Amino acid sequence: MTKTILAKKHTVNQIKKIMHPLVKEWFFSRFEKFSLTQQYGVLNIWNKKNILISAPTGSSKTLTAFLSILNRLVILAEKDELEDRIYAVYTSPLKALSNDIHKNLIEPLQEINALAEKKGIKLQDIRVGLRTGDTTSAERAKMVRKPPHIFVTTPESLAIVLTTKKFVENLKNIEFCIVDEIHAMDNKRGTYLSLTLERLNEINKKFPVKIGLSATVEPIEEVAEYLVGNARNREVMYIRVPLNKKIDVDVLTPVNNLIEGKDLSKNLYDLLSKLIKENKTTLIFTNTRSATERVVSYLKDKFPTEYGDDNIAAHHSSLSKQHRFDIEERLRKGKLKVVVCSTSLELGIDIGYIDLVIMIGSPKSSSRALQRLGRAGHKLHETARGKFIVLDRDDLVECSVIQKEMIEKKINKIRFPSNCLDVLSQQIFGMAIYKIWKIDEIFSLIRKSYCFKDLTKNDDKRLMDVSKKARKQMIKEYKEGTRDRFEITKKANETIRERSIERFKKGYTR
Structure with a gap:
């Protein structure tokens, strides 16, 4: 159902036309010219096209993803139209990588602000926020009160904030969502992220532009489909940047x-x-x-x-x-x-x-x-x-x-695990914390995930029944005083995990 399209290369002049003078001056003070990766990616991202960029390490993928976003924020900041909300989410699978991106965003923004001051141009403050397992409760509370314009996080932390009603309000008008190192998500962590992205789509008024960044990966079209999910009228561009690294x-x-x-x-x-x-x-x-x-x-x-x-x-x-x-x-x-x-x-x-x-x-x-x-x-x-x-x-x-x-440049193909009911049970608990769902509504959302596109209603109903029975039994025992809250949560997870493993052995999952 999702349509994949090969991305086209744009000329240097086409990219320059959309760049704010401050961003343009900053860029060419640090770089001699646009890289090949940027010629494929920058204008497509600016035009709000979903895109997967696959290129070797050191080919400026990250800057390609952020250049259009920084350009958009600087334009709004000069017009004094920058709102207190999150415009872009960046997620990476490692805390170290998130910290590095955070650092490399702050410095360009500081340099752009210095250029603006030198020219007498007043810019609103563009904020970058980092949320990982290391983030303190004080820093998290601060982000709720004053949300960053660019939100840097990990897949797990993104799933957690989607259960917090106050913070979700800041995520309802996201314009861009960057998924970095997507080739490293060929495991259940990737399955988990696939559902998290659909939950992010669901709370947004408009479908956030998805930008996938990957090292050389195969099969590229399937990875592109994973990025945007499985639904009608969804399109995604992809490009395998033709660069050879020795x-x-x-x-x-x-x-x-x-x-x-x-x-x-x-x-x-x-x-x-x-x-x-x-x-x-x-x-x-x-x-x-x-x-x-x-x-x-x-x-x-x-x-x-x-x-x-x-x-x-x-x-x-x-x-x-x-x-x-x-x-x-x-x-x-x-x-x-x-x-x-x-x-x-x-x-x-x-x-x-x-x-x-x-x-x-x-x-x-x-x-x-x-x-x-x-x-x-x-x-x-x-x-x-x-x-x-x-x-x-x-x-x-x-x-x-x-x-x-x-x-010989032969890359092994990656495969995203599908229909993992243990992962699905965790996500359903998170979704239930956020709001009350109808069965058809939650099933429709789950099926939009690339990793659950083949899930049947029978699978979903059985999982719901297991979750419901486990929850009722645990609440009963809690009220009777025979278990504390920690034991209830632990037992509920064990029950669902055991049933998921049992169903896996019978061939319900792949």
Whole structure:
């Protein structure tokens, strides 16, 4: 039902015509010309067209998405027509990425304001707000009283604010919605976001323009449909920006013989230290948080004169907000020689110049490996250098195949999970908190989600029955005093989860 259209490239003059003089002057003071990505994206976004932009790391996707939005807000700010409401929502799957975008929005706005003051032009204040799991209750309350014009958040935090009636009032006239790193949503988190976007559509008076940003991804038309959902009269443009980024990737082993080799652990850290010394800044990816801490600890212990708190750090989502910020800032300024992380720096956060990316063990897919490799040589025309370090035969085979796919530019296809009833039950609870729904009304909204377009009324009714029965039983037990509120919530979730798993085994979900 959703129509996909290949986006067309626009000329430099066409883009310049729509730009406010202040935005134009700011842009060309920082950049020599429009990138190819911007020629495909900026004018289409300005014309309120849904669009998915797929391009390699460092190809200015984020600036492409925000340029038209900043242009729109500056025009309104000069006319004194900027209202106290949210005009654009930006969502990204990582807190680190949200924080980075927040920082990179504030600085351009400050520079544009400085230009305006210099020319004697009065602009209203354009506000940017950040809401993640790290945001304090005081900051959240402040956003309700005085909403930001650009709202930066994560998929989970966006779903939460859609249940708060006071904040929802600020979301009813959104013009733009940016979904960044969309290729990383090929899991139940992506299924959850798909429903959240439909809930956002439902509360808005007009359909918010959807802007999807992705690394190289396949199948691109299906990803574009995921972005805008499944409904009549919906259209979405897509473009695979024709850019080629050079890569240099090798597969290394710490020992010559993985089967009979001795001192594997010792040789691993010797190899890591050797690679780190050969480069100015190195980023190491492990696949778990515990491995991240272990690598940092071992390097400090084994090479105490070379690695200390001043030049090596671990980065993962379990660390405090301030500690993560500090590491990201030090890395960006080149003060750290090596950072070890799990997946927290995997996506498009700007972490400055990285000479080398090391991946310990298999990342499990070529698209994920390319995303990690993209942290090195973050600028478009630089060669991205990376090394796989394998510790067993399985990893050796996997990483060798992934290396071949990366060199041949064969990207594995992503797939969004569909009809996940455990995800649906969570969303239905959130929707019920916001308002009372009719069954047909809620079913219609759910079916507009790309991930639930094949859901049947029978599936939905059975899930509703389970939820209703669980809720009634829990309320009864609460009134009788046999359970406290925490136990009731826990039991209700367990009941729905168990029934969802049972239905999955019977083939109700795919």
